[in-house]
Amino acid sequence: AGAAAEARFISSAKGKGLFATKNIRKGETVFVERPVVSSQFLWNALYNYRACDHCLRALETAEENAQRLLGKSSLVLPHPEQCSIRKDLHQQCPRCQVMYCSAECRQAALEQYHQVLCLGPSRDDPTHPLNKLQEAWRNMHYPPETSSIMLMARMVATVKQAKDKEWWIKAFSQFCNKTANEEEEIVHKLLGDKFKGQLELLRLLFTEALYDEHLSRWFTPEGFRSLFALVGTNGQGIGTSSLSQWVHACDALDLPMLQREELDAFIDQLYKDIEK
Numbered sequence: 001a002g003a004a005a006e007a008r009f010i011s012s013a014k015g016k017g018l019f020a021t022k023n024i025r026k027g028e029t030v031f032v033e034r035p036v037v038s039s040q041f042l043w044n045a046l047y048n049y050r051a052c053d054h055c056l057r058a059l060e061t062a063e064e065n066a067q068r069l070l071g072k073s074s075l076v077l078p079h080p081e082q083c084s085i086r087k088d089l090h091q092q093c094p095r096c097q098v099m100y101c102s103a104e105c106r107q108a109a110l111e112q113y114h115q116v117l118c119l120g121p122s123r124d125d126p127t128h129p130l131n132k133l134q135e136a137w138r139n140m141h142y143p144p145e146t147s148s149i150m151l152m153a154r155m156v157a158t159v160k161q162a163k164d165k166e167w168w169i170k171a172f173s174q175f176c177n178k179t180a181n182e183e184e185e186i187v188h189k190l191l192g193d194k195f196k197g198q199l200e201l202l203r204l205l206f207t208e209a210l211y212d213e214h215l216s217r218w219f220t221p222e223g224f225r226s227l228f229a230l231v232g233t234n235g236q237g238i239g240t241s242s243l244s245q246w247v248h249a250c251d252a253l254d255l256p257m258l259q260r261e262e263l264d265a266f267i268d269q270l271y272k273d274i275e276k
């Protein structure tokens, strides 16, 4: 079976949209897409939700996920073999200790943008320009987060590292073309009423951390606003929870009726406890 949906160009203002190409059954995977750049929401990272720094796949097991959500480290999940987290495959950047789900992700990040963004021993240095940028972003944008300044940083870093810079600049510019007014509206929505001063502060910190002469346009007030609006409209939050994957796998288990009822009751109770 082919993909149930495809991305099609709608208009220069709306950019691309997702269209169904056939009738879609409930539960069917509609669309799988590798994001051009991805970044974990900064608040999540600060709250110790551990995810692969490149693909955002969860790094904590379903059991650890449930323990953290419940604040109960003694919780034991049945059927641990249904958890897809493979800790033995996890890898670390040797310079900054950022975590990846696999050697492939570590390598892909390094080749695409991480050489520029690796903080090395400055990881916890609050005066490092990249840390100042993230701190400013967290202070203006409380949860629930809808986007991340680090997406923009990864875009710049990608172009900085690329041999064919023009190709990437073109790839990013085809996402969206909006008028100045439309862009302002998006920025307003993301940053609130004080957005003008905040956008300018972010631009200065962004420039300090990442300026590149090939991309000088992105660091001007107009260019930065466009980039910000682009990330604000195209950025998506992705939920990757190892617990929900475990539940999904448990649902698919072929079990004797009694065991099935027991497992379902356990999962129901677990979700009730988490929601409390």
Ligand SMILES: [Zn+2]
Residues within 6 Å of the ligand: 052, 053, 054, 055, 056, 057, 100, 101, 102, 105
């Ligand atoms: Zn990964």
Ligand SMILES: [Zn+2]
Residues within 6 Å of the ligand: 093, 094, 095, 096, 097, 098, 114, 117, 118, 119, 120
């Ligand atoms: Zn690193």
